Amino acid sequence: MRETILQGLEQAYWNFVHMIAEFLPHFVVMLIIIAVGLLVAFVLRYCLRALLRLTRLDRVSEEAGASRVLRMAHLPAMSELLSRSLFWVTWFAFILIGLSVLGVASLQAQISRLLQFLPEVFIAILILFLGVAIANFLSRAALLAAVNAGLPSARIISWAIRFVIWILAITMTLEELGLAKQTVIAAFSIVFGATMLGLAIAFGLGGQDLARRFLERHWGDTKKGRDKEPQPL
Amino acid sequence: MAEDTFLADDLLRQLMSVGEVDLLVGISTHNAANPVRQAVQVIEQSYQQHFIRQRVVIVLMDGSEEKDGDGTSEAAPVVAGKGNVRVPGITSLRTIHRVTASFSTPPLPGVALRTILAVADLLRARACAVVSSTSTNLSADSIAKLLGPVYREKFDLVAPLYTRHKYQGLLVRNLLYPMSRAVFGSGIREIFPSEWGFSGRLATHCLNQRVWQEEAIRARPEAWMAISAIGSDFSCCQAYLGEKTPPAGAAGTDIVEILRQTVGGLFWCLENEQDFWFDIDKSVSVPTFGPAPELTSEATEMDRHRIFEMFRTGVSDLEPILSSILDPETHAEIKNMVALEEGKFRFRSDLWVRTLYDFAASYHHAVINRDHLVQALAPLYRGMTHSFLVEHADSSPSEIEAANEMLCSEFELQKSYLRERWKAKIEVKS
Numbered sequence: 001m002r003e004t005i006l007q008g009l010e011q012a013y014w015n016f017v018h019m020i021a022e023f024l025p026h027f028v029v030m031l032i033i034i035a036v037g038l039l040v041a042f043v044l045r046y047c048l049r050a051l052l053r054l055t056r057l058d059r060v061s062e063e064a065g066a067s068r069v070l071r072m073a074h075l076p077a078m079s080e081l082l083s084r085s086l087f088w089v090t091w092f093a094f095i096l097i098g099l100s101v102l103g104v105a106s107l108q109a110q111i112s113r114l115l116q117f118l119p120e121v122f123i124a125i126l127i128l129f130l131g132v133a134i135a136n137f138l139s140r141a142a143l144l145a146a147v148n149a150g151l152p153s154a155r156i157i158s159w160a161i162r163f164v165i166w167i168l169a170i171t172m173t174l175e176e177l178g179l180a181k182q183t184v185i186a187a188f189s190i191v192f193g194a195t196m197l198g199l200a201i202a203f204g205l206g207g208q209d210l211a212r213r214f215l216e217r218h219w220g221d222t223k224k225g226r227d228k229e230p231q232p233l
Numbered sequence: 234m235a236e237d238t239f240l241a242d243d244l245l246r247q248l249m250s251v252g253e254v255d256l257l258v259g260i261s262t263h264n265a266a267n268p269v270r271q272a273v274q275v276i277e278q279s280y281q282q283h284f285i286r287q288r289v290v291i292v293l294m295d296g297s298e299e300k301d302g303d304g305t306s307e308a309a310p311v312v313a314g315k316g317n318v319r320v321p322g323i324t325s326l327r328t329i330h331r332v333t334a335s336f337s338t339p340p341l342p343g344v345a346l347r348t349i350l351a352v353a354d355l356l357r358a359r360a361c362a363v364v365s366s367t368s369t370n371l372s373a374d375s376i377a378k379l380l381g382p383v384y385r386e387k388f389d390l391v392a393p394l395y396t397r398h399k400y401q402g403l404l405v406r407n408l409l410y411p412m413s414r415a416v417f418g419s420g421i422r423e424i425f426p427s428e429w430g431f432s433g434r435l436a437t438h439c440l441n442q443r444v445w446q447e448e449a450i451r452a453r454p455e456a457w458m459a460i461s462a463i464g465s466d467f468s469c470c471q472a473y474l475g476e477k478t479p480p481a482g483a484a485g486t487d488i489v490e491i492l493r494q495t496v497g498g499l500f501w502c503l504e505n506e507q508d509f510w511f512d513i514d515k516s517v518s519v520p521t522f523g524p525a526p527e528l529t530s531e532a533t534e535m536d537r538h539r540i541f542e543m544f545r546t547g548v549s550d551l552e553p554i555l556s557s558i559l560d561p562e563t564h565a566e567i568k569n570m571v572a573l574e575e576g577k578f579r580f581r582s583d584l585w586v587r588t589l590y591d592f593a594a595s596y597h598h599a600v601i602n603r604d605h606l607v608q609a610l611a612p613l614y615r616g617m618t619h620s621f622l623v624e625h626a627d628s629s630p631s632e633i634e635a636a637n638e639m640l641c642s643e644f645e646l647q648k649s650y651l652r653e654r655w656k657a658k659i660e661v662k663s
Contacts, residue, residue, distance in 0.1 A: 063602040068557070137602065140554065144608040147547045148489045150539075154550045229540060230533075230618060231479050232404030232491050233425065 023102070030098035037094020045087035052079035066133035078129070089122050124176040131169020135162045160199070167191060240334070240351055247332040248355055254330070255287040256280070256380055257358035259349030260366055261294040261340065268366040269293065276364070277329050279373035284380070290330040292352050296339030343451035346458070353436040360384035361436055362391075364428040369478045370395065371428070378472040379430030382522055389467035390459060391430035392421045394521065395477035399528040399625065399633055400535065402477070403618055406637055409495060412589055413456070415644035416503060416651070418513040419463040422471060422526070424456040425495050431458070435467050449501035453494040460502045464509040473523030489611050497607040500596040507597075511652065516645060528630035540619045541575045547612020554609050558595040560654070563587045567613070580620035582643045587650060588613055594654035 052058070061067045061078035075081055093115060100111045139162035146154035171188040175181055240248075258276045260269065273291060280289045334340075334348045346363065353361045360383035364371055375393075382388040395402075405423065413424050423429075439458055444450045450457055462469055503510070548555065548571045556564055566584055596606055625633050 059599055063599055140601070140605055143550065143554070144605055147550045148608060148611045150543050150546075154546075229486050229488065229615075230400040230403050230535060230622070231486055232488055232614075233402060233495070 026102050030101050033098035033101065034091075034095055037091050037098070040094065041087045041091040044090050045083045048086050049079055049083040052082060057082075061133060064133040064137045066129060066136060069132050069136065081129075085122065085125060089118055093118055120176055120178070124173045127176060128169055128173045131165060131172070135165035135169065138162075138165060160195070164192065164195065240348065240355075244332065244334045244348075244352070248352060251290055251330045251332060251356060253288065254290045254356045254358050255360065256284055256289045256384065257292060257349075257353050257356060257361040258290075258376060258380070259292040259294070259345070259352070259361065259363045261296075261342070261345045261363075272364060272366040272368075272371055273331070275371050275373055276376055279376035279380075280329055282373050283377035284384075286327070287384075288327055290332060290352075290356060290358070292349055293331065293333045294336065294340050294345040294348065295333050296336040341451045343445060343454045346454045347440070347445050350436045350440040353433055354440055358433045358436070360430065360432060362428065362430040368427050370475050372475070375428070375474040378474060378522065379428060382470050382472060383430050383432050386470070387432075387468070388470045388520075389432040389435045390421075390462040390469040391522075392423050392459060392469065392471045392519075393426045393428055394422055394471045394473045394523070394526045396475060396527045396529065397477050398533065399530045399628075399630060400533055400622065401479070403621060404491065404495065404614070407585070407617055407621060407640065408589065408614070409456075409499060411637070411641040411644045412593075413460070413499060414516045414641055415648055416510050416513070417460055417463050417506075418510070418516045419469060420516055420518040421459055421463070421469060424459045425453060425498070426455055428474070429455065429459075430472075431462070432467070435462055438465060438467070444505075447501070449498045453498045456495070456498050457502055460506055464506055470520040470522060473521070473526060476529075488614065489608055492611055492614065493604065493607050496592075496610060497604070500593055500603075500607065503593055504597055507655070511655075514645075514648070516641075528633055530630065535622055537619055537622050538575065540615050540622070541578065544612050544616035544619060545571050547615065551609055551612060554601065554605070557600050558606060558609060559588065559591045563591055570616070578616075578620065579624065580617045582640050583647070585617055586640075586643045586647045590647060590651040590654060593651060594657075597655055 057079045058067065058077050061070075066078060070076070070078065070081065076084070096111045096115055100108055139158040142161045143154055143158035146157050151157070167188060171184050174184045258279075260272050260276070273293070276291050280287075332352065334345075334352075336344075340348070349361070349363060352358075360380045362376060362379040364376065364379075379391050379393070382391045405425070409424055410422050414420050435458075439461055442461065444457065459469070461467075548567060552568075555567070559567070563584065567588065570578060570580070570584075592606065592610055595601075596603055600606070625636070628636070
């Protein structure tokens with residue numbers, strides 16, 4: 001009886017030693033992979049930051065108005081944000097690879113799924129920021145055109161353009177991530193369709209005079225209206 | 234010549250048959266045969282009356298869109314070089330050559346000017362002029378006044394001076410002239426002229442610059458050419474050409490487009506010539522041929538109320554854009570002005586100057602898209618226009634001229650403010 005217990009304990013001890021002996025090299029490999037990942041992520045961040053500064057992305061982002069949105073959200077400049085994103089995505093990918101080396105069966109499938117998901121997250125972030133930048137640029141262009149043409153409600157026109165592009169960008173981002181695809185597309189179609197229909201009805205019924213004035217100003221007798229401003233040159 | 238490949242073979246063939254010339258006048262034909270025909274006749278009269286012994290050529294930019302089956306345009310009889318106009322009693326001793334550069338569509342002003350400069354360079358022209366076929370004050374005398382100072386007095390650039398209605402040319406009077414004078418230190422009044430003269434030396438110098446693909450130069454190259462001449466110590470002068478009236482049947486005034494071309498072009502020159510202008514403190518006057526320009530003051534109907542409303546709503550609607558362009562203090566003062574009643578509103582000259590310098594510095598730092606930035610100036614320009622119309626409704630031409638001189642002084646006085654704002658953001662960014 002005593003011997004059986006001792007044998008059991010010995011067996012358990014040797015099993016534990018075997019497990020540790022088997023686990024430790026894997027653990028060391030995991031640490032090495034994570035350390036190498038950290039190094040690679042640093043190098044990639046440095047290279048991307050240098051490349052983006054060379055291409056003057058921050059100036060383009062400033063001009064497009066995206067930097068303003070970033071500042072409002074207390075985020076760093078566009079080039080810094082993208083290079084930091086790349087750093088974390090890269091390092092996270094290496095951490096997942098490192099974890100997979102441990103050979104924990106239940107983790108393998110999840111890690112594999114996460115690895116496949118990472119590029120999509122990166123693309124989704126990119127789509128979102130491009131959407132914000134394009135929305136800012138186009139809404140500002142519309143605001144300036146409407147103000148300088150003397151149209152009433154220039155801000156509403158500008159805001160409507162920004163809103164539609166944001167909705168489109170958010171929809172595309174969620175679709176890229178594969179989150180509630182059907183719901184998102186249906187919601188987008190309803191919101192977009194309702195907005196357009198509402199605008200059409202509002203403009204058609206409520207804005208007949210406005211529409212007439214607008215058409216007269218732009219396609220009517222242009223000389224008549226414009227001669228009342230002095231020739232600038 | 235900087236680039237000898239962009240001229241078409243057909244044009245080169247024509248130039249070989251012309252040889253060297255003393256005088257050259259370039260004219261952009263665009264899409265209308267009749268104004269071109271008249272312009273060519275006027276240039277020929279000018280050559281026959283004023284330059285009988287000189288070797289001369291007329292260069293036409295043919296961008297007619299409607300071509301015949303053989304590819305020739307409606308303007309072809311004009312540009313074919315046949316049948317020079319004869320002025321009674323005067324016989325030119327030389328053939329008046331005509332050469333044509335053909336384009337499938339009307340060339341942009343920058344493309345047309347570059348072609349004319351290249352032709353001038355190849356033909357070794359001593360004095361050149363560029364005129365617009367739609368110009369209302371084109372005459373044999375005015376062309377001679379553009380060519381004469383270059384050919385006979387050895388000037389390198391001749392800018393025109395005009396008599397105008399007191400409400401015309403407000404952009405020139407309130408912005409382009411005083412700002413360019415203060416910044417570049419030269420009192421050339423018309424930096425965006427529709428006709429001007431220049432030497433072959435200046436033509437070659439400008440042709441060798443690597444700017445011809447720039448959007449600002451392709452759209453309006455005139456100011457850049459004048460500023461290049463000032464910056465490179467070419468001798469400049471002005472010549473009085475008479476009254477300038479808007480072309481008959483002109484389609485009206487698109488202020489935003491004009492601002493984009495002229496103010497956008499001026500800001501582009503500030504950006505690209507900063508090494509030259511940054512330390513200039515005083516402006517110098519340039520020699521002038523002919524009488525001083527005058528202002529006329531016949532009664533003219535202006536919709537002041539609409540101009541003020543567009544200013545007021547513009548400043549209010551563009552608040553987020555203006556806040557990123559203007560200094561907070563300047564912006565606050567403008568917002569306070571908007572709250573005033575129309576009758577009490579005046580755009581103070583010191584505030585106008587600071588506003589423009591803020592715009593110029595923000596253009597330099599590209600705080601927003603540069604085209605958007607220039608467009609955002611339109612409501613403020615309308616505010617200044619309204620203020621001018623009210624303030625000078627009963628002013629005499631001499632009073633307006635005195636006020637303009639004071640505005641020029643204000644621009645010069647506040648140039649240090651422009652320098653500060655120009656440098657400020659660079660320090661922050663670095």
